[in-house]
Amino acid sequence: MKTKLSNDYKADLELNITHIREKIEEAKKDAKGQDVTLLCATKTVPAEVINYVTENFGITDIGENRVQELLEKYDELNLENVNLHFIGSLQTNKVKYIIDKVCMIHSLDSVRLAKEIDRQAKKIGKVMDVLVEVNIGEEENKGGISPGELESFLDEISVFDNIRVRGLMTIAPNCEGNAEYSKYFEKTYAFFIDILPKKIHNIYSPILSMGMSDSFETAIKCGSNLIRLGTVIFGRREYK
Numbered sequence: 001m002k003t004k005l006s007n008d009y010k011a012d013l014e015l016n017i018t019h020i021r022e023k024i025e026e027a028k029k030d031a032k033g034q035d036v037t038l039l040c041a042t043k044t045v046p047a048e049v050i051n052y053v054t055e056n057f058g059i060t061d062i063g064e065n066r067v068q069e070l071l072e073k074y075d076e077l078n079l080e081n082v083n084l085h086f087i088g089s090l091q092t093n094k095v096k097y098i099i100d101k102v103c104m105i106h107s108l109d110s111v112r113l114a115k116e117i118d119r120q121a122k123k124i125g126k127v128m129d130v131l132v133e134v135n136i137g138e139e140e141n142k143g144g145i146s147p148g149e150l151e152s153f154l155d156e157i158s159v160f161d162n163i164r165v166r167g168l169m170t171i172a173p174n175c176e177g178n179a180e181y182s183k184y185f186e187k188t189y190a191f192f193i194d195i196l197p198k199k200i201h202n203i204y205s206p207i208l209s210m211g212m213s214d215s216f217e218t219a220i221k222c223g224s225n226l227i228r229l230g231t232v233i234f235g236r237r238e239y240k
């Protein structure tokens with residue numbers, strides 16, 4: 001992969017992260033008293049750049065969304081003190097490649113996938129943390145459980161011993177502005193507060209993963225405690 005770690009780029013990264021942290025603190029004033037984890041979404045970002053931000057700016061959580069790309073970078077990543085998440089949609093036949101490498105899968109959206117995560121986790125004696133992805137905008141071409149099926153889905157996957165549901169994740173539809181984003185995020189937060197504790201008992205430190213570059217402040221105000229940011233940290237992606 002092409003590396004872009006010039007001194008100018010290093011300075012940009014530092015400035016971007018500093019500004020984002022200020023915005024997070026500002027948004028938290030109108031939020032629900034929650035802590036917020038900043039996860040760097042690192043698709044198309046070279047390992048060298050990822051290591052630079054984790055080693056220099058206290059970034060503790062990174063997320064990849066393609067299995068192939070994760071495997072290509074994996075050996076080059078410095079994962080000391082860093083949690084590697086899987087945030088993209090996941091094909092059942094690829095679970096085996098990442099099961100031992102990631103701390104959490106954000107995109108659980110079918111019983112078939114749950115079954116395979118459970119099976120592969122069992123093989124290596126791991127309990128895999130997962131988030132259930134909710135398709136809050138009920139968009140046709142998007143992954144995630146539709147809101148109306150969330151309760152029954154949580155029941156169905158409760159049989160898998162090697163999966164631990166830690167919370168919910170959502171990718172909001174593309175919205176025009178904050179008011180429209182709020183609608184989706186508030187709806188997701190309601191599920192997080194009402195449905196999740198009802199279905200999953202003794203849930204440890206529940207996670208609500210929502211908010212990306214163009215919506216993270218709104219997401220925080222609506223109760224998100226984990227935001228996934230790519231563009232605002234690393235700049236526009238030049239290749240896919």
Ligand SMILES: *Cc1c(COP(=O)(O)O)cnc(C)c1O
Pocket residue numbers: 041043065087088171212213214228229230231232
């Ligand atoms: C790319 C990606 C992000 C980050 O998106 P930006 O708009 O670049 O901040 C967050 N979540 C997922 C699942 C992604 O694939």
